[in-house]
Amino acid sequence: MAVTLADVAARARVSAATVSRVLSGNYPVAEATRARVLAAVDELDYVINGPASALAAATSDLVGVLVNDVADPFFGIMASAVQSELGSEKLAVVCNTGGSPERELTYLTLLLRQRAAAVVITGSAVETPEYAAASAAKVGRLAANGTRVVLLGRPASAAPEGSAFAVEFGNREGGRRLTEHLVSLGHRRIGYVAGPADRTTTRHRLEGHRAALAAHGLGGDADAFGRLTVHGPYTRQSGYDGALELLDREPGLTAVVGSNDAVALGICAALREKGLDIPGDVSVAGFDDLPFSADATPALTTVRLPLQEAAARAERLALGREESPAGGRHLVLAEVVARASTAAPRAERQGAGTAPGRARGGGTTCGQLCTGSALRGIFDSVKGKHAPGGGVP
Amino acid sequence: MAVTLADVAARARVSAATVSRVLSGNYPVAEATRARVLAAVDELDYVINGPASALAAATSDLVGVLVNDVADPFFGIMASAVQSELGSEKLAVVCNTGGSPERELTYLTLLLRQRAAAVVITGSAVETPEYAAASAAKVGRLAANGTRVVLLGRPASAAPEGSAFAVEFGNREGGRRLTEHLVSLGHRRIGYVAGPADRTTTRHRLEGHRAALAAHGLGGDADAFGRLTVHGPYTRQSGYDGALELLDREPGLTAVVGSNDAVALGICAALREKGLDIPGDVSVAGFDDLPFSADATPALTTVRLPLQEAAARAERLALGREESPAGGRHLVLAEVVARASTAAPRAERQGAGTAPGRARGGGTTCGQLCTGSALRGIFDSVKGKHAPGGGVP
């Protein structure tokens, strides 16, 4: 990369300053010289030096995106959506934190070092005080430095007042509605395989669940509630193990909710292994409505979170392309998608019909496997461009 | 970010050069001054200026990863694996090209501009001459610039001789083995829903398929072969449409192969809609062995590609942490994973047993839905840490 601005200037018989002006385009330049410069750039195959430019201008075209793991569709979809909102001038730096607070802090520092133009932090926050303080401090630092920070799926409280925008997910509402759906179908003993205990997302979803139970007088005391709740990571394995544990504690369960679609799939596997029919013997529901959920057998009842839209909005906020409402907080609504994995419990089977509390959204709760056009209909409306494996290898 | 090297130097009562040496750590410094400098850094909360550092040193700690779409697990898994091989000093820049050659070139230029330390280009190459030339030129340019380039899942021929390493996928072999598996089960009329025609991956998988047919005298002439082959994107929708088209052309099909797991799932949906049993009436197989494949009903027979290992190796090559064999080419072997979606065709049902040509790998071809422990066994061995939705939202 020997060719520099000076080379181009020499070839176009102008000063380096003029070349710079032509390239950045934010300054009036005579059309004739402009053409000469562009020609020289083309002939010399000149490529601007990013670091030098960033140093002189004190800005960079890097946008950081923090995710737990891009291989997880929940985050992959958001990362992808952020990208698609990025112009072709900006570069997205995707960082896998693995859910570890330390790595998140490390990456934040790295991004600080790069003088990133913006940072989008996705996923739930860890609620331990030390971490919360450290994380908030880093965000404040970033903001003070001119980097725009947007929290995506994380409460605004995770950053110092006014230092970041937040696009929050309606986890509590979604959790409440999902459990209301089950209660309205007639379920009374509902197990819950929750996420790690110290995560905001886990807490909010669980709070919604409990609120729905309480509203129908099913909450019980803390002990009773605890008996029907187990914690674990947001993995399929956790769902599998959790379901077995719950079945052991309470054989009379008629429904089990997973903190996640992956967890729900694990629950399904465990139930099938026990010889239980879904939803004949036990109903199962998840959360997030990831693409593969509609494909499972039976198709999974879950809570849809418009991840792409949310991520796109977060990115627009990060780029300053969208105005933020007062307080800088946005709420993304969650919506129950009722599919084939939930139905009325055996005892109340007859006359269930279209139970109240059922959400719209192309869902269906046919007792058995949904085949054919019904399933496809759901699938298409749900997935948009994000079919699993939908790209070109 | 007012605090600079000079500030730290002043506080530690040393020169800026010494501070620089302490921070980069590649130069002897007295322990006492070293401690003083570190203390000053800490007290001032100093963060090095990345662009300035990159400019002065003519290197950067950015590593580019080009993918079609991170939301697609095929790419998400590779992007994630690349990340995990990255030390905490380097930053991965993930770029979604959407499979578009133009965007790929744009991103390559952007990375050139950033003076990226390395670039990993994943996915198949487009085989049109103009694009191939332009892409190869950019790669050559990158290499000349000191950026290490690694092709992952793309033939070495896509880059100028000696300018890049290549970790190639055994698409041809995998395609051949998969079709051999079907032939050995007794299938004679096998449909194929291929990817876009101008992609290397598409061509290689299809060539393997055809080679297997030819080896058993089933290839037929080009016309006959063409009748059983349709092209489309690597999406579920494509599989759905393609299967209907093939069924229309040749109702006597006993098996359909998808270019992809997502395509295969689409094929399954179409067949079910037609009232056909899988694998009772028609067998279905995919490619890649993505996590959700083991979860489908019936569990999908597919070709496993060790994406994580391949991506990790690519990254090590990019970082210069692993020696490359002569020629700079690595081949990643593909392996058939036989599951429940393939079985002997009806006419030959009896005595199928364990057909020859069946690959190992925890697979199974029970005629009906695999439930319980068998399914879980496959699942666990296949997925490792990459369960769908396996992270912490």
Next chain:
DNA sequence: TTGTATGCGTTATCAT
């Protein structure tokens, strides 16, 4: 072992 001086390639501030 440490300090000094220079250069990296742009952008931005003055002039003209």
Next chain:
DNA sequence: ATGATAACGCATACAA
């Protein structure tokens, strides 16, 4: 509208 020139913050060859 264009040119000269001074930052920008750090790394490194060279001195000491």
